[in-house]
Amino acid sequence: MGEHSRIMEPSFEMLPLTGKTIIFDSFPDPSDTWEIIETIGKGTYGKVFKVLNKKNGSKAAVKILDPVHDIDEEIEAEYNILKALSDHPNVVKFYGMYYKKDVKNGDQLWLVLELCNGGSVTDLVKGFLKRGERMNELIIAYILREALMGLQHLHENKTIHRDIKGNNILLTTEGGVKLVDFGHYFIVQQPTVNIMIPFRRWKIFIFHYPPILLMRFI
Template identity: 70%
Template sequence: MIGLESLADPSGDWDIVETIGKGTYGKVYRVINRKDRSQAAVKVLDPVNDVDEEIEAEYNILRSLSNHPNVVKFYGMFYKADHLSGGQLWLVLELCNGGSVTDLIKGLLACDRRLEEPLISYILYGALLGLQHLHNNRIIHRDVKGNNILLTTEGGVKLVDFGVSAQLTSARLRRNTSVGTPFWMSPED
């Protein structure tokens, strides 16, 4: 189990620039590194008083498997203590300025346009390469959907959000639990 007190405070390294997203866990911000001015995204989980199973699973997957071109890069986990409202856990990740596949689809639909087949193929191929990397390391994502496939301005396709992912062991090659976003799950789940 990861102890919050062992994590560095992000304030010395990162400055929040703007909010770029939100979810059930908290918000995502664009941040700038104070030393080298590089940009990143930070997923802020708050209030956090301890590291639960989902956070630890996501941390372990990001720490060990983000070295693949189709998995978001991981730059570190930090803890910003706040004794009044509970602390903030920061997961600092690669900035994917292209947004999510869901954002892309919604933007096109607003203009009465559709995603063309070659682009659909390109995005699916990138997502499948990322999933293959996870599966080769006995990890199942369990929440693949448009919101969890991000795009970079350079044309990268990145898998994100490993909070409900699971590690398969040699003793247990299949999961008997059902998790994920219900509208995106297969009917047999």
């Protein structure tokens, strides 16, 4: 491997996401609890809907992964991290995973999450730009503080998000700031020093990579 394809930095020994952790038959059918209201958007693995809880009238968001056999380790990763760490005010709440059998159209996996109906930070920035306005520094500071508190929660539990960007920081109409999309996370096992980490192992968008490290590849 060439000189510029590795990075020499204090780093961590990390646990790769391998193996199947989702047992579909163990999840309940969503039909008894959730009713689809409207489409919110479309993600990498399927559509996102607003749903109504038939039992208590609350609303949530659901990612419907269809067909279920296309699921990969990133979906499993998101399920595992949400199940373990969504008990923080700056991490999107996880309401459960459901499995819907459909012989005609293919089985579906429902990932039910907190409804963040304030849009993403990216949406917020685009709105200001469209109006020709600048975002107030107090708003910026507030969002950064809340997002960092969510990251601190992850780091205290030896978890690295690895895909922080505007689209993955959602807002609620009550002023909540929530980290979402944990498909690229890593669990830190123990700190080590001077470990050579191949550049290709990191699933980081080039525009979010630290400039000081990018300079090593020029």
